[in-house]
Amino acid sequence: MIDYTVKEIEKTVLIGLITPEQNEEKAQEYLDELAFLTYTAGGEVSGRFTQKLDHPHPKTYIGSGKLDQVKEYILENDISTAIFDDELSPAQMRNIEKVLECKILDRTNLILDIFAQRATTSYAVTQVELAQYQYLLPRLTGMWTHLSRQKGGIGLRGPGETEIETDRRIVRDKIALLRKKLAKIDKQMAVQRNNRGKLVRVALVGYTNVGKSTLMNLISKSKVFAENKLFATLDTTVRKVVIKNLPFLMTDTVGFIRKLPTQLVESFKSTLDEVREADLLVHVVDISHPNFEAHIASVNQILKEIDSLHKPILMVFNKIDAYQPETIDEDDLVTEKSKKHYSLREWEHTYLKKENDPAVFISAKTKENIDLLRKTLYEEVRSIHITRFPYNDFLYTEYEE
Ligand SMILES: Nc1nc2c(ncn2[C@@H]2O[C@H](COP(=O)(O)OP(=O)(O)OP(=O)(O)O)[C@@H](O)[C@H]2O)c(=O)[nH]1
Ligand SMILES: [Mg+2]
Structure with a gap:
C-alpha cells in the first residue's frame, strides 16, 4: 500500500487560457479539473489565473504583463509551484521559469507525476518511468535548473518516491533499458491474454x-x-x-x-x-x-x-x-x-x-x-x-x- 500522506503540501497557482475554442466557462471547468489533478498529486491551489488569447504565446504561454501579475502573486503568497493547463514546450518552460523563479509544471508533467505515485506493480512502474523519461529528455536543459531540483516534490518524483534522474546521458540509457524491459513484459502479457x-x-x-x-x-x-x-x-x-x-x-x-x-x-x-x-x-x-x-x-x-x-x-x-x-x-x-x-x-x-x-x-x-x-x-x-x-x-x- 502506498503512503499518500503528503509530507509538505505544495502551494500552487493554476494558469489557463480563454481561447476562441475554449470560452470562459470551459476554461474554468478545465481549471477545476487541473485543481483536482493538483489535489490528487498532493498540492494545494491558492490562486487561478486566466488570460484571453487567440492561441498560447509562443515564448511564455501567457503575455508578459499577465506573467508579471502571476509573479507578484507568487511572491506575496509564498507559492512554490506554477501549473499550466497545457503541455509547455521546453523553451516556454525555460522562459517562464526565468520570470517566475519558482517550479513550473504543465498538465502532462502533473499527470505523469500522479501516475508515478500510483504505480505499484513492476509492470506499471516500468511503463510510467518510460513515459516520464520520454517527457523529460527534450526538456533537460534549463527546466531542471538548480532551483527546481533543490525543491523536489510534484513533477520530480519517480515511481515510489525516488527522485528521477536528470543527467542526459543516463536518461538516454535508461530509456533504452526501459524499452527493452517493456518489450519483454509486453510479450509475456500477450501470451497471458492468449491463454x-x-x-x-x-x-x-x-x-x-x-x-x-x-x-x-x-x-x-x-x-x-x-x-x-x-x-x-x-x-x-x-x-x-x-x-x-x-x-x-x-x-x-x-x-x-x-x-x-x-x-x-x-x-x-x-x-x-x-x-x-x-x-x-x-x-x-x-x-x-x-x-x-x-x-x-x-x-x-x-x-x-x-x-x-x-x-x-x-x-x-x-x-x-x-x-x-x-x-x-x-x-x-x-x-x-x-x-x-x-x-x-x-x-x-x-x-x-x-x-x-x-x-x-x-x-x-x-x-x-x-x-x-x-x-x-x-x-x-x-x-x-x-x-x-x-x-x-x-x-x-x-x-x-
Ligand atoms: N455518488 C456516487 N458515487 C459513486 C458511484 N460509483 C462510484 N462512485 C464514487 O466515485 C469515485 C470513483 O470511483 P472509482 O470506482 O474509483 O472510479 P474509476 O472510474 O475506477 O476511477 P479511476 O480508476 O481513477 O479511473 C469513488 O469515490 C466512488 O465511491 C455512484 O453510483 N454514485
Ligand atoms: Mg479505477
Missing part, C-alpha cells in the same frame, strides 16, 4: 473517477481499489464473471482524461491492448459531472487513437443518485432551457435513440438499475458468445429473472 481462450472479453473504459472499479467490484465481486481521486487504477484486473449461465471475462483498467499525454498512451501499450483486444466495451460515464458529454468525447477520441471505436459499445451512465440538473425559476422568462436543465428522463431519451449504442442508467452506489445492467450485459455478451460456441443451446434462451 485466456475463447471466452468473450468485456473491457470497462471511461474517463477517470467515473466509477469503473466500483462497478467492477459490484459485478465481479472483486476488491479493486476505488476512491474519489483521479487515476486510482493503473493496473489491469481481469475477472471471470458469470451472469446466469454465461461466463465471460471482465477487465478494469486505467481511466482516460482530456489530453492524455501521448507518452503515456505509448508506454501503456500493453494495458491499452486489453481494450484493443476486447470484444465489447462498457463505456462508463459519470452523469453527475457537469462536463460528462465532453468526457464522452475525450474517451471516444482516445478509443479512436487506439483503433477501438468500431467495437460494440454498451454505454453505462453511472452516479444517477448524484445527478442534479440546474433548475429554471418559474418567473425567469429569460433563461432558455438547455442541456444543463435536462432531467434524467430527457438524457435517457437522448441516449436511447435507436441509432445510438445501447445505454443503461445506473448507480453503482445505491445499486439502482444494476439488474437491468446485468440483463443488458448478458444480452450483449450472449450475442457475441453464440458466434464462438454455436452448439451451446442453452444460450439461445432469453434472459429471465
